[in-house]
Amino acid sequence: MIKARIVVTLKNGVLDPQGKAIEGALGALGFSGVGAVRQGKVFDVEIDGEDRAAAEASLRDMCAKLLANTVIENYTVEIA
Amino acid sequence: MIKARIVVTLKNGVLDPQGKAIEGALGALGFSGVGAVRQGKVFDVEIDGEDRAAAEASLRDMCAKLLANTVIENYTVEIA
Structure with a gap:
């Protein structure tokens, strides 16, 4: 079994109101x-199996199709 | 300026309905x-400044007070 971590972040320049709210809350604290x-x-x-290359390809495909909105988000795939 | 990444994940054993929904959606795809x-x-x-140890202490404090619910979540702090 392969364990992977996918991180999805907003692209630069995309507004992040949630981040701004956290910034304000940290200041208030x-x-x-x-x-x-x-x-x-x-x-x-x-992911089942031991083929890391296939798993990575499959994970990138998952990001493109479901996990990230590639118009406004970047993603990184890290295999443990 | 110090850049840090905080990752907050659910503890083992805590139900994750959102994760389950994603699992189902990936299967359906x-x-x-x-x-x-x-x-x-x-x-x-x-974080402003260059003191990495102070920044890390401050970031851990932010996690405990605002960013994570330590009853059900774990957090990691990584300084870039």
Whole structure:
């Protein structure tokens, strides 16, 4: 079994109101010196088999088809 | 400026209906051999200054106070 982690983040220039809200909340809690905060998603996926190259191709396909909106999001695939 | 990435994931044993839904959707899209899928959150945070140890302490404090629910979630802090 292969374990992989997919991280989906917003592209630069795409507004992130959720990140902005967290920035404001951290300031309100007294954390100083906090610059930009951007929020993204992480998916931990288990794939049957031991073929890492095939798994990576399959995971990239999953990102393109379901897990990420490639118009506004970037994704990275890391195989453990 | 220090850039950090915080990853928040559900603890083992905590139900993840969103992950289950993704698992089902991947199956419906024709991806075979997909085992468990767990969804988490990622935060990219910029901190002013160059003191990495202080930044890490501050980031862990942010996780405990705002970014993670430590009853059901684990977090990791990575400084770039």
